[in-house]
Amino acid sequence: MTEYTATVTVRLKRGVLDPEAETTQRALERLGFDLDDLRSADRFEIDLDAASAEEAADRADEMAERLLANPTIHDYEVAVEDR
Amino acid sequence: MTVAVIQFGGSNCDRDSVRALSHLGIDAERVWYEDGLPDDATGVMLPGGFSYGDYLRAGAMAGRTPILASIREAAAEGLPVLGVCNGAQIGCEAGLTPGAFTVNRSARFQCERIHVRVENADTPWTAAYDEGAVLELPIAHGEGRFEADDDTYDRLVEEDRILLRYCDADGDVTDAANPNGSRDNVAGVLGSQETVAVMMPHPERATLPDLGGTDGTGLLRGFERTTTTV
Numbered sequence: 001m002t003e004y005t006a007t008v009t010v011r012l013k014r015g016v017l018d019p020e021a022e023t024t025q026r027a028l029e030r031l032g033f034d035l036d037d038l039r040s041a042d043r044f045e046i047d048l049d050a051a052s053a054e055e056a057a058d059r060a061d062e063m064a065e066r067l068l069a070n071p072t073i074h075d076y077e078v079a080v081e082d083r
Numbered sequence: 084m085t086v087a088v089i090q091f092g093g094s095n096c097d098r099d100s101v102r103a104l105s106h107l108g109i110d111a112e113r114v115w116y117e118d119g120l121p122d123d124a125t126g127v128m129l130p131g132g133f134s135y136g137d138y139l140r141a142g143a144m145a146g147r148t149p150i151l152a153s154i155r156e157a158a159a160e161g162l163p164v165l166g167v168c169n170g171a172q173i174g175c176e177a178g179l180t181p182g183a184f185t186v187n188r189s190a191r192f193q194c195e196r197i198h199v200r201v202e203n204a205d206t207p208w209t210a211a212y213d214e215g216a217v218l219e220l221p222i223a224h225g226e227g228r229f230e231a232d233d234d235t236y237d238r239l240v241e242e243d244r245i246l247l248r249y250c251d252a253d254g255d256v257t258d259a260a261n262p263n264g265s266r267d268n269v270a271g272v273l274g275s276q277e278t279v280a281v282m283m284p285h286p287e288r289a290t291l292p293d294l295g296g297t298d299g300t301g302l303l304r305g306f307e308r309t310t311t312t313v
Contacts, residue, residue, distance in 0.1 A: 016185075016230060017188060017228070017264060018186075019186050019187065019188055019189065019190035019264075020186055020190050022190070023190045066147070067139070067143065067147060068139070070140060070143070070176065070183050072175075072181075072182055072183040072230060072231060072232065072235070073183050073185055073230050
């Protein structure tokens, strides 16, 4: 078994309104920053032991499917690295 | 008949729901989610509140508790289920109903009285009204914007499963009357069976005359029109 950290990034699908990101963008603009757009995402860092990086990715993928993301509004991606 | 009002940590409309149902002569009791679905339950109400502190997404945690699996099975056999506010979010997260309720267009918590139009009066929940009837109900939510992908939404419309839409006092469904940015003003939808419904407005807060309106009464009476035991 190897120790891995799986990173699951959950973001809204393109086209789904993100009022929190819009509010954040406006706040940045009020501070004088110039930006075209801002998107936010949730990032989950999951430490786990697995036989291989593939297995670690599979398990993290299932976690995203079953809880971390809502397929109606979210896309997600999984990245795995040694810990 | 006893309607089980499921209480999670963070639910806060469970007592109101029992009181409103009891006021209508509908036997109801609170059930702690860890105690499981009672065998003699003749209906389930998922009440409003902030289960699990709205962590991750409103309703995400509660929607995956074992009692929701039991409720899903019972619902498939015809047990009536009504999810209100956080209960609606839980219902969608649990897959009882399609779509999702997410952050309001305003990015703010909104607590106000709104109007909804009855889009389909041919369901247990809306049989007390005529199609097109306008109800005044309270909302109180930060994550009430209904979202569904195009295929899901088209199917809901085609199968007449849109229950309520936000409208103005005259019954016109306008963008100005949409409090939270919901897709096409959707405020409530049906599951795959008409005995399962979720909605963001609070009928239990529009049931006792002293609280300023009784337009929600007919929605709760849906429990009387569904005659099933599990």
